[in-house]
Amino acid sequence: MSHTPDPSHLPDHDSVYDGLLGGDDSQWAFGTDFEDPLAGVDTTVPDGVDTHELATYCLMLADDALVMSHRLSQWCSNAPDLEEDIALANIALDLLGQARLLLARAAAADPSVVPALPAGSPVPPEDALAFFRGDREFRNVRLVETDNGDFAVTIARLLLFSTWRLALLQRLAASRDHVLSAVAIKGVKEMTYHRDYAGRWFLTLARGTEESRRRLIAGLEATWPLRAELFTTHPVELAVAGSGVGVDPSTVADEVDVLLEQVFSMSGVDRPDIAPLAGVRGETGRDGLHTEAFSRLLAEMQVVARAHPMGSW
Amino acid sequence: MVAAREAAASVTDPEMPMLTLEDLGVLRDVEVDDERVVVTITPTYSGCPAMATMRDDLVHRLRDEGFDDVEVRVSLHPAWSSDWITPRGRAALVEHGLSAPGPAPSHDGPVVLSLQPTRRTLACPRCGSSEVDLTSEFGPTACKALYRCAACLEPFEHVKEI
Incomplete structure (x- = not known):
């Protein structure tokens, strides 16, 4: 016997949730409607810039932010205390916002980078890029994709990531691409307090108890092999630096080193001397070659969207 | 109309x-x-x-x-700054128990790394005391930090300078 109610007996309503709150749908306000983050923004590509190179570069910057954001959001309800839970979620939200703008910019620059979906699918380009690309199509550095580890590992990684990205975005502010320039100028404000947060916790853990110091050093050593990749120039990065829209990451290496040295010396921590993690036949994250942990991350991040390619969120 | x-x-x-x-x-x-x-x-x-x-x-x-x-x-450029909150907006924040932001930091030139807790000169929006303690630099929304007043003991939110 079926328990499904006959639809003709249900009261007329606009939402199936009306019975819960008497038709006040304000609690569904966020995330129920698609908002193009670049609505009304001029997305014309500057003269002399290859649209596919620009889009690929935007994906690199977007994927770094998206994957780092996802890892940080995994701390929700798991952080050492409520304040850190909120702090990591706030940082994750800023990075997610940067990722959305950059994914939308990639799609606007070259729509061919957006995966094809079934005809009539309402999934917007930024979501198609986030949820319907396979691991080989993601261009993020491997630093952001490995497991969170404990809080000390997360802090060591966030220090490296935010110091590097802040330096990159400061230079990207001068991009000839007005969208990238605007995203960078905004991002600099946000990365500044992300870096401060990571630096303060790095110092606090290093000067805390014997156990916190032990874990911090272990976290830094676990993260360090993925550092060199941040400053290795990919041909696409070289090309967009040449056309004045992007930044060659090797140019920020010295500045990042000086800042890290400042944190290390105040913390009484030695700069690790550990070899970089090798790529596969010379290919690394920027080429779409990732670690095993990344496949598990993607599976979790994408499963719902992929199960409903015609879904509207 | x-x-x-x-x-x-x-x-x-x-x-x-x-x-x-x-x-x-x-x-x-x-x-x-x-x-x-x-x-x-x-x-x-x-x-x-x-x-x-x-x-x-x-x-x-x-x-x-x-x-x-x-x-x-x-419009993404210029980027929003807390300096854009109007005097009327600042008064409304305080009236509703929130602390209004001070002047936003300048982002011209190198960005200085700050390893010390953020120092702000604030007054409690309820009792006006300047004896306040930062409890969290991050709050329920991206734009707020959490404080508590040492005089009236009430917690309050501060809209951050950006």
Whole structure:
């Protein structure tokens, strides 16, 4: 016997949730409607810039932010205390916002980078890029994709990531691409307090108890092999630096080193001397070659969207 | 019929409803071209989840005033600054128990790394005491830090300088 109610007996309503709150749908306000983050923004590509190179570069910057954001959001309800839970979620939200703008910019620059979906699918380009690309199509550095580890590992990684990205975005502010320039100028404000947060916790853990110091050093050593990749120039990065829209990451290496040295010396921590993690036949994250942990991350991040390619969120 | 500018300026922020979008500095422009209204807004933070709601609220308010053709555009540059919150907005924050931001830091030149806790000179929005302690640099929304007053012992939120 079926328990499904006959639809003709249900009261007329606009939402199936009306019975819960008497038709006040304000609690569904966020995330129920698609908002193009670049609505009304001029997305014309500057003269002399290859649209596919620009889009690929935007994906690199977007994927770094998206994957780092996802890892940080995994701390929700798991952080050492409520304040850190909120702090990591706030940082994750800023990075997610940067990722959305950059994914939308990639799609606007070259729509061919957006995966094809079934005809009539309402999934917007930024979501198609986030949820319907396979691991080989993601261009993020491997630093952001490995497991969170404990809080000390997360802090060591966030220090490296935010110091590097802040330096990159400061230079990207001068991009000839007005969208990238605007995203960078905004991002600099946000990365500044992300870096401060990571630096303060790095110092606090290093000067805390014997156990916190032990874990911090272990976290830094676990993260360090993925550092060199941040400053290795990919041909696409070289090309967009040449056309004045992007930044060659090797140019920020010295500045990042000086800042890290400042944190290390105040913390009484030695700069690790550990070899970089090798790529596969010379290919690394920027080429779409990732670690095993990344496949598990993607599976979790994408499963719902992929199960409903015609879904509207 | 209320003018489009006036109608758009009366829409409030979904997370801080004591502030209008105009007082928050998010409303950048309202243009009327024949029947069409184009409203331009600037996000406070890159990940501000309230942008879609702001857009919907603007469209609804303008439709209620008889403007059927409304477009809401995003302007990313210049980036929003807490300096854009108007004096009336600051007064409304304090009236509702929030502490208003001081001057935003300048982002010209190298960005200095700060390994010390953020120092701000604040007054408790309830009792006015300057004996306040930072409890968390991050709060329930991206734009707020959490404080407590050592005099009246009440916690309060501070809108951060950015």
